Amino acid sequence: xxxxxxxxxxxxxxxxxxxxxxxxxxxxxxxxxxxxxxxxxxxxxxxxxxxxxxxxxxxxxxxxxxxxxxxxxxxxxxxxxxxxxxxxxxxxxxxxxxxxxxxxxxxxxxxxxxxxxxxxxxxxxxxxxxxxxxxxxxxxxxxxxxxxxxxxxxxxxxxxxxxxxxxxxxxxxxxxxxxxxxxxxxxxxxxxxxxxxxxxxxxxxxxxxxxxxxxxxxxxxxxxxxxxxxxxxxxxxxxxxxxxxxxxxxxxxxxxxxxxxxxxxxxxxxxxxxxxxxxxxxxxxxxxxxxxxxxxxxxxxxxxxxxxxxxxxxxxxxxxxxxxxxxxxxxxxxxxxxxxxxxxxxxxxxxxxxxxxxxxxxxxxxxxxxxxxxxxxxxxxxxxxxxxxxxxxxxxxxxxxxxxxxxxxxxxxxxxxxxxxxxxxxxxxxxxxxxxxxxxxxxxxxxxxxxxxxxxxxxxxxxxxxxxxxxxxxxxxxxxxxxxxxxxxxxxxxxxxxxxxxxxxxxxxxxxxxxxxxxxxxxxxxxxxxxxxxxxxxxxxxxxxxxxxxxxxxxxxxxxxxxxxxxxxxxxxxxxxxxxxxxxxxxxxxxxxxxxxxxxxxxxxxxxxxxxxxxxxxxxxxxxxxxxxxxxxxxxxxxxxxxxxxxxxxxxxxxxxxxxxxxxxxxxxxxxxxxxxxxxxxxxxxxxxxxxxxxxxxxxxxxxxxxxxxxxxxxxxxxxxxxxxxxxxxxxxxxxxxxxxxxxxxxxxxxxxxxxxxxxxxxxxxxxxxxxxxxxxxxxxxxxxxxxxxxxxxxxxxxxxxxxxxxxxxxxxxxxxxxxxxxxxxxxxxxxxxxxxxxxxxxxxxxxxxxxxxxxxxxxxxxxxxxxxxxxxxxxxxxxxxxxxxxxxxxxxxxxxxxxxxxxxxxxxxxxxxxxxxxxxxxxxxxxxxxxxxxxxxxxxxxxxxxxxxxxxxxxxxxxxxxxxxxxxxxxxxxxxxxxxxxxxx
Numbered sequence: 013x014x015x016x017x018x019x020x021x022x023x024x025x026x027x028x029x030x031x032x033x034x035x036x037x038x039x040x041x042x043x044x045x046x047x048x049x050x051x052x053x054x055x056x057x058x059x060x061x062x063x064x065x066x067x068x069x070x071x072x073x074x075x076x077x078x079x080x081x082x083x084x085x086x087x088x089x090x091x092x093x094x095x096x097x098x099x100x101x102x103x104x105x106x107x108x109x110x111x112x113x114x115x116x117x118x119x120x121x122x123x124x125x126x127x128x129x130x131x132x133x134x135x136x137x138x139x140x141x142x143x144x145x146x147x148x149x150x151x152x153x154x155x156x157x158x159x160x161x162x163x164x165x166x167x168x169x170x171x172x173x174x175x176x177x178x179x180x181x182x183x184x185x186x187x188x189x190x191x192x193x194x195x196x197x198x199x200x201x202x203x204x205x206x207x208x209x210x211x212x213x214x215x216x217x218x219x220x221x222x223x224x225x226x227x228x229x230x231x232x233x234x235x236x237x238x239x240x241x242x243x244x245x246x247x248x249x250x251x252x253x254x255x256x257x258x259x260x261x262x263x264x265x266x267x268x269x270x271x272x273x274x275x276x277x278x279x280x281x282x283x284x285x286x287x288x289x290x291x292x293x294x295x296x297x298x299x300x301x302x303x304x305x306x307x308x309x310x311x312x313x314x315x316x317x318x319x320x321x322x323x324x325x326x327x328x329x330x331x332x333x334x335x336x337x338x339x340x341x342x343x344x345x346x347x348x349x350x351x352x353x354x355x356x357x358x359x360x361x362x363x364x365x366x367x368x369x370x371x372x373x374x375x376x377x378x379x380x381x382x383x384x385x386x387x388x389x390x391x392x393x394x395x396x397x398x399x400x401x402x403x404x405x406x407x408x409x410x411x412x413x414x415x416x417x418x419x420x421x422x423x424x425x426x427x428x429x430x431x432x433x434x435x436x437x438x439x440x441x442x443x444x445x446x447x448x449x450x451x452x453x454x455x456x457x458x459x460x461x462x463x464x465x466x467x468x469x470x471x472x473x474x475x476x477x478x479x480x481x482x483x484x485x486x487x488x489x490x491x492x493x494x495x496x497x498x499x500x501x502x503x504x505x506x507x508x509x510x511x512x513x514x515x516x517x518x519x520x521x522x523x524x525x526x527x528x529x530x531x532x533x534x535x536x537x538x539x540x541x542x543x544x545x546x547x548x549x550x551x552x553x554x555x556x557x558x559x560x561x562x563x564x565x566x567x568x569x570x571x572x573x574x575x576x577x578x579x580x581x582x583x584x585x586x587x588x589x590x591x592x593x594x595x596x597x598x599x600x601x602x603x604x605x606x607x608x609x610x611x612x613x614x615x616x617x618x619x620x621x622x623x624x625x626x627x628x629x630x631x632x633x634x635x636x637x638x639x640x641x642x643x644x645x646x647x648x649x650x651x652x653x654x655x656x657x658x659x660x661x662x663x664x665x666x667x668x669x670x671x672x673x674x675x676x677x678x679x680x681x682x683x684x685x686x687x688x689x690x691x692x693x694x695x696x697x698x699x700x701x702x703x704x705x706x707x708x709x710x711x712x713x714x715x716x717x718x719x720x721x722x723x724x725x726x727x728x729x730x731x732x733x734x735x736x737x738x739x740x741x742x743x744x745x746x747x748x749x750x751x752x753x754x755x756x757x758x759x760x761x762x763x764x765x766x767x768x769x770x771x772x773x774x775x776x777x778x779x780x781x782x783x784x785x786x787x788x789x790x791x792x793x794x795x796x797x798x799x800x801x802x803x804x805x806x807x808x809x810x811x812x813x814x815x816x817x818x819x820x821x822x823x824x825x826x827x828x829x830x831x832x833x834x835x836x837x838x839x840x841x842x843x844x845x846x847x848x849x850x851x852x853x854x855x856x857x858x859x860x861x862x863x864x865x866x867x868x869x870x871x872x873x874x875x876x877x878x879x880x881x882x883x884x885x886x887x888x889x890x891x892x893x894x895x896x897x898x899x900x901x902x903x904x905x906x907x908x909x910x911x912x913x914x915x916x917x918x919x920x921x922x923x924x925x926x927x928x929x930x931x932x933x934x935x936x937x938x939x940x941x942x943x944x945x946x947x948x949x950x951x952x953x954x955x956x957x958x959x960x961x962x963x964x965x966x967x968x969x970x971x972x973x974x975x976x977x978x979x980x981x982x983x984x985x986x987x988x989x990x991x992x993x994x995x996x997x998x
Contacts, residue, residue: 130211143221156316158186194291207320237327242337402558407583435504452625467659472624488530523551654840681804686829709739713746863942889918941979
């Protein structure tokens, strides 16, 4: 699409290049079939020379027959090809004509919609365009030919498809548009110019709103009807439509003389009678013919069919247009609506003029100024709920802010409270949060917050129902001490429902029961039609519409199209409609932050209102919070560890773990989710001496400490001894990560030990709290063996679901300590400083007496270390021959005079090769038996050398930690000392 000049006005045209079908070409003439003719002759001669038969010469007769047949066939094929190409070209031309026709029709329809004719305007076929073009100065004079902008390429010659190209380049019955900024003169024999001028005047008054353009009439006889147009308030500085009928002796009026912004329409019988300033001149020749004889762009004269309008049709339209302007409140008068007013000034005026406008049982307030003065609305009487509509930039947020601030100025916090929901980030409602009436400000809900909204507001309705039921009252006003009315204000209601459609049922419920319960809705959206369903709309009797984009939205909201005609340059202009009164035009007052602060200061110092909206749990929960919540009700049993969120009851509750009721506790959470903090707090509160302390053993995520705790507690339970060494709470931290660091044999054995404790522990009074990073299949049935599960923050929703949680309860942005307990949001106590405890690891030393047989994966390094530490000779078994082995035995049995302990080092394979020596060294030698030390060896090495099936305890990573198989068969850990006498830390 592009803009070209049609007559002297810009018109949108197609501007498209199309291709003509290629012309058919005649095939070249067929050549003489020389080879087909000579071939039979040659064949006949060859056969005759071989056979000598004269009959072979008969083949020579085929030569002329083949030549003739070939030429006839070539001509037939050429004719058939030409017929096919001609048919294809005709079909392509037909398709091209259809495409051009469709484009021309679409352009013609679009052009008439941009500048509708006076006949369509009078008949009501262009109502959607009324008063929507505040800067429009284009009018249609009639219909005629106009360039289409379609160019057909691909012609092989200037005359190729000439008729088709000419037809495509021109659109018939197109609007002939002129721009009145240059002034329009109409000449011709009366009454034809007047009829065309009436059509022009109707188009201008239809396109330009009376609030922006006035009408300056200078008519002669027959123009009295034009005074009925609503464009009659002429200001010297305003834009104005000037109608001038030039007659003999009438002083000439020009657009230049009348000032800038004047649109001149002059009518005369002669060209010389037109005043200067008429850049466009039209001569009306007859009822069906007119000619554009002058234009600013000096275009050639154009003949067209003029649009003539009768006086009766124009007069009826002027009266109807004036009525529509009055309905929309656009007619200026002595009681004109001011452009702007502040809430502070408005409150001062209304308080002095009508102090009784606010009733104790209602929610009346002033929000703006109308033609008759200040406009009051009462949400209780006119509602009980309200819907606000308006397009972007029309002033919806300002209206809501003014309404809430005015309600707060007229009523105390004991009479009305506000819950504000803003889906535009909360910037508009942020100042209102300082009002003591405000009990909640919600911005941009997520799925969890939306669920809390459902629960909290549903709980508020139930609370109010209980109050009414207890008092035997049917309505809020019948209570001896009425509850404050709750006004829920929602900005961008459609956006909220698009994100959370389940909230619609809640608002329908509030709308149905809100009147008697004192809960009122103010719902704001750009297009209420189609968003606010009938079940909700039926209970919303108060409708306010700022400017909307189309008449259908205005009709659906306020019962008139007045809101669609409001000035887009005047935000805050509003139409208010109720079921009992006619729509009222209003200019909404503006409210600044200082106005809100002044209102808030007026009501400061009172008792804080009860909050129906429960805020989300704090990210940091302290013990003071727990004591405060616990003090509001009966003390909770068990060990307090955090707060539970219960929006259904509009309260927080202390989260306490009761082992006797909750059983074993499985805590699932990712890294940094608060598992270790939970175990620290649980150990601390359980061991508190003032509250029946119990024995608690908290085991850090250490491979040795976890194994030892499982073995020791399992052994105590199996023995049946109720000793002080038996803990009542066993807390295992990051058990799955410990499992992952164990060898497979240790992993299976630990899983069996844990399963046994979970199964048999409660009977012995032992309960376990097992913390894992994610639920895996390493310990079969772990979740089923733990009756209670606490889900902390997990990396993904899949992990959350695998741990038994619901997708609705997953929150990717949970803070540390946040989780879910029995489908209820929980926030654990904040971590205390310095909660880490040292790891409880074995520090046993190597045996001080008797030979040491060392199995090492690095014999040379271990031998050098033992020489430096023990100060005795160390024999390396690698490469030792049988005589040398016998010498070793002799040394140990005292058959030589060599001093010191016997220390022999070798790897597992070498000891296996000297099995006889190993057996003799482990036996009775000089009254002592040898201990076997395994340094940096695996289970396979241990079992190869020891021939024992028992499972050695796992070793923590780090140098110096070894297994010691004692002569009596005991298997323990030990530490190889450092050469300087220290120990090797892990």
